[in-house]
Amino acid sequence: MDIRTRLISTAEQLFDRHGFTATGMDRLTQAAGISSRTLYKHVGSKNGLMAAVLNERDRRFHRRINADSVDALFGALETWFAEEGARGCLFLRAWGETGGSVPEIVEVMARHKERLRQRIDDIVVAEIGHRDDELTEAILLLFEGATHAATYRGGAAVEGARRAARRLIEGARTQGLSS
């Protein structure tokens, strides 16, 4: 495996399991099996590594939740949690640990969340035939809530979110959401 790939996926695991600040560079280089000199050649700094990890996670996450229905969306989220564990949104966590003061991290988080909104917007159109911002917002909030709650309640949270989302979709289909 490519050195950079190995570094970033190792870092993602350690950051996710133990936190960003709590994970030192020594532990990182040791786990990835590379020298610290090589690490700094590749990512420049710890903040650079964090940003690189989040960028890669963004790509992987959106590839995995590439769904065209609410059921498929929450199904994909459930699979993600089953395979990767649920420890809260890694973007929010990075943002919180750095106090929102690292521009690279703020940027990648904004991009990630914007993509999520667009994906759900597309799903809403596929489900009810036209855009509906209020419905998109509701499903997005359920999605975020499930991500949040799965940390302490496990996969059941996703099932609850899916059911609520389906109900809102049905309501919008039969009478319009603004009735």
Next chain:
Amino acid sequence: MDIRTRLISTAEQLFDRHGFTATGMDRLTQAAGISSRTLYKHVGSKNGLMAAVLNERDRRFHRRINADSVDALFGALETWFAEEGARGCLFLRAWGETGGSVPEIVEVMARHKERLRQRIDDIVVAEIGHRDDELTEAILLLFEGATHAATYRGGAAVEGARRAARRLIEGARTQGLSS
């Protein structure tokens, strides 16, 4: 003001704004205006301080969202964010930064989340006249989603959650949620 109270509220602010691990004890003692010896007499360790902060926040939070309707619940959340800022659930953040390996923190978070569920359960009964676990779960997820999303989208997230919750309540009132 009592020394312990001052210490804990100072620590809550610093932890919330800059992260738990990133906030050192020197910065803490300096901001609270006490010596490190006194700090350790009062809370024993940094983990002890974190747990004490979360306990106090739990008390304060539940006193503030003591509502008996969905509107009042989300109204209280919006006020909370306006006054204290929205930087994500401090319990989840503490849990994430410690990798879930500090028992005192795991406990206080579990208690906090359980209380939140009970509060919403009561609200559901007040709104539709009987318990409805699925509806409670849905509103809880919207509440968590709003907490989560307000970090990067501001108070508008709370308004979206309130609207979706009201819609689900109305649905449950007219036809029952299990229709």
Next chain:
DNA sequence: CTCAGTGTAAAACGATCACTTTACATGTAC
């Protein structure tokens, strides 16, 4: 008067932090 309790200031603890440097081994390309 004294003693216990509670506070301060400041130094010291070894460990670890993010990061850099020095010195050396590769393989590949011109």
Next chain:
DNA sequence: GTACATGTAAAGTGATCGTTTTACACTGAG
């Protein structure tokens, strides 16, 4: 065959980590 890019190991940078210790001041109660 020499120059360059890319890697390693390992020591060193000064700063900061959480925590403990030493030495001293103040206060209220017996």
